[in-house]
Amino acid sequence: MISKKMEQALNQQLNRELFSSYLYLSMATYFESKNLIGMSKWMRLQAEEEHIHSMKLLDFIQKIGGRVILEQIDKPQIDWDSPLKVFQETLEHEEFITKHINELTDLAIEERDHSTRTFLQWYVDEQVEEEAVANEIVQKFNLIGDSKSGLYMLDQELGARIPSPNTQTKQNN
Numbered sequence: 265m266i267s268k269k270m271e272q273a274l275n276q277q278l279n280r281e282l283f284s285s286y287l288y289l290s291m292a293t294y295f296e297s298k299n300l301i302g303m304s305k306w307m308r309l310q311a312e313e314e315h316i317h318s319m320k321l322l323d324f325i326q327k328i329g330g331r332v333i334l335e336q337i338d339k340p341q342i343d344w345d346s347p348l349k350v351f352q353e354t355l356e357h358e359e360f361i362t363k364h365i366n367e368l369t370d371l372a373i374e375e376r377d378h379s380t381r382t383f384l385q386w387y388v389d390e391q392v393e394e395e396a397v398a399n400e401i402v403q404k405f406n407l408i409g410d411s412k413s414g415l416y417m418l419d420q421e422l423g424a425r426i427p428s429p430n431t432q433t434k435q436n437n
């Protein structure tokens with residue numbers, strides 16, 4: 265059984281993961297509107313992964329005897345100054361999520377809640393990947409600068425993204 269404080273904190277994280285999915289879906293539609301179909305596909309996959317992150321939390325809260333409380337999801341931004349800005353914001357958003365995952369982990373340690381602590385380790389590891397991937401894309405944008413052909417090639421590259429096998433396995437957990 266988890267504490268009320270932990271239950272509330274996990275529910276807040278559930279809301280953040282749902283917002284993440286909503287935000288990335290909004291980014292996908294922005295790219296679609298700019299005819300950057302590869303980037304749109306990349307973001308749709310990202311949105312789907314965030315949905316899986318939220319469902320993992322929802323299942324865990326219920327499994328451990330907590331009550332899931334679905335709160336309102338904030339309206340995401342719908343427009344950006346450039347494709348680069350979108351990925352810069354993606355990186356910032358992932359850093360924000362990492363900060364909260366770390367705080368949740370601190371709380372689990374403080375409460376000696378070993379099952380939640382173990383559950384959260386997956387998110388700790390996932391955040392390392394999430395930040396690294398977003399950072400790599402930002403660096404690629406910096407390399408291509410204002411080159412239209414560079415943007416075209418990056419769009420092609422990001423469009424080749426496939427669902428991570430890691431995520432597919434996790435979905436079945």
Ligand code: FEO
Nearest residue numbers: 281314317361394
């Ligand atoms: Fe679920 Fe991208 O953090």
